[in-house]
Amino acid sequence: MDFSSFNFEPALQEGLDAMGFEQPTPIQEKSIPVILQNKDLIACAQTGTGKTAAFILPVLNKICQSGSSSLNTLILAPTRELAIQIDQQIQGFAYFLGISSIPVYGGGDGVVWEQQKRALVTGAEIVVATPGRLIALLAGGKIDLKSLKHLILDEADRMMDMGFSDDILKIVNYLPKNRQTILFSATMPPKIRQFSMKILNQPEEISIAIGKTAEGVTQSFYSVYDTQKEDLVANILSQKSYEAVIIFSSTKEKVKNLYRALRKKFDVEAFHSDLDQVEREKIMSAFKNKSVKILIGTDIISRGIDVVGIELVINYDTPSDPEDYVHRVGRTARADKEGEAITFVNPKDQYKFTRIENLIGMEVNQLPLPEGMETGPTYSREPKKSKSGNKGSFKKKPFNKNPKSNFKKRSNDQASSQPQQSKPNQEPNPSGTAKKPGRFGPRKNVVDNGE
Secondary structure, X not given: OOHHHHOOOXXXXXXXXXXXXXXXXXXHHXXXXXXXXXXXXXXXXXXXXXXXXXXXXXXXXXXHHHOOOOOOEEEEOOOXXXXXXXXXXXXXXXXXXXXXXXXXXXXXXXXXXXXXXXXXXXXXXXXXXXXXXXXXXXXXXXXXXXXXXXXXXXXXXXXXXXXXXXXXXXXXXXXXXXXXXXEEXXXXXXXXXXXXXHHOOOOEEEEEOOOOOOOOEEEEEEXXXXXXXXXXXXXXXXXXXXXXXXXXXXOHHHHXXXXXXXXXXXXXXXXXXXXXXXXHHHHHHHHHOOOOOEEEEOHHHOOOOOOOOOOEEEEOOOOOOHHHHHHHHOOOOOOOOOEEEEEEEOHHHHHHHHHHHHHHOOOOEEOOOOOOOOOOOOOOOOOOOOXXXXXXXXXXXXXXXXXXXXXXXXXXXXXXXXXXXXOOOOOOOOOOOOOOOOOOOOOOOOOOOOX
16 A cells, blocks of 8 residues: 555645655554544554654644644653654654644753743644653643643653653643543553553554564674774774764763774764753764764664664664664664664673574574684573573572571680681683784675575
C-alpha cells in the first residue's frame, strides 16, 4: 500500500508527496488506521522504523478536519533532544496545513520559560513536552487543557526508566478524561503494561519486531582489553572518510577522555549531560549538517536522534542492557539505508554481549584485531564457572536458634591463645598477561573465515 490509501486531507498528502513519502513502514501501516478510528493504542516497535510519523500523521489529519485552532494534542517525550526532533518533524509534515506546534523543555533561561508559557496560554495546536518542565508550567496555573483531544507518550519505556511515571500521572490529572491516549515504546516490559492500564482505555496493541535490529545493519565485534580500545577506534576511523559516525561510551567521563584523544586527528565532538542546552543544540545541529563528522556520547543520544545517513556506530563499551544495544545500533541503517555497527567487548563484558546475541537472535561476527596490534582476550560464549566447576554453588552453615551459641563472647585469654591464621601465599601473576598495546599499522580487509 501507499500513503494515498489512508485518504489523508489533500493538504497533508501534498506535504507527504513533496517530502518524497511513498510507502508506509509496517508500524505506520498498522498504527495509522487505529489512530484515525480514535481508539487508544499501545504500539511497540524498534527504533528507526518510523514511529514518529505513525502518530503525527493521523493526528495532523484529524486536526485539519476539525478546523480547530485550540490546543489539541500533547506529546510527552523523555528528553529535550527527542522533543525538539518531534517538533521539527511536525513542522515538516504540517508545512501546508497551517498547524502550529511548540517544544516545551527545561534547560533554557527565563526568556525561554516565558515563551513556552505564553505559547501554552495563547494556543498552539500541538505541544511536545518533557514531563518535568510541563509540570512546572502547569503548577503556575493559567494553562487550560480542557480542549485536549490526544495524549501521546513517545519512548514510554525510556520515561519509565528515567522515573517519570509519577510525573505523567500528575499531568494526566490535568487532562480531560474523554481523550484518545496513544503509547509508543521500543520495548514492552511488564511495568509498561501495568502503567498503561492506568491511563489507557481498552487499547489496541501492535508489536513490530521487538528486539530485532534493522536488516541493513552489518554487525561485528572485537574482543579487546580496555587498554586497546583507544588505538582500535582510531584505526577504524582512519580507514575511511566517514560522513557520519556515532561512538557510544558508558560514562560522560569516558566520553570526555575519548574526545580529547581523538580531536587531534578527527573532526569530532563530545555530547554529554554537562553541556548546557545551547551547546547541545549547536553540536547536534552541526552533526546533522555534516559539519561535524563524529559524535561521541552516552546513551542520551541512543534514542530520539533522527539523522539519516549515519554510516557507522561504534559501541566503545558494551551496553549493560541488551535493549540499549538495539537502540544504539538503530541509529544507523535508517530509512532503508545500510550501515555498520561495531562493538568492543572486554573480558568482563563477554556475558553481556552473549545476552545481546540472545535478544537479537543471532551470533555477531567476531573480527580479528588489526595487524600490528597485540592479541586480545579469548572470547567465549560459554558462561564462566567457579573453580569448583559449579557456578555459585556453596553451602550455608546452619544458624543456631540459641542466640547465646551464635554470639558467644570470647574471653581475653581465649582470644590471645588462638593463633592468628596467616594468609596463603599469593600465586605470581601469569606471564601470559597481555601488555598495554602500542601503535599499529592500518587495518587490513577482514574476511569472515566462518563462511
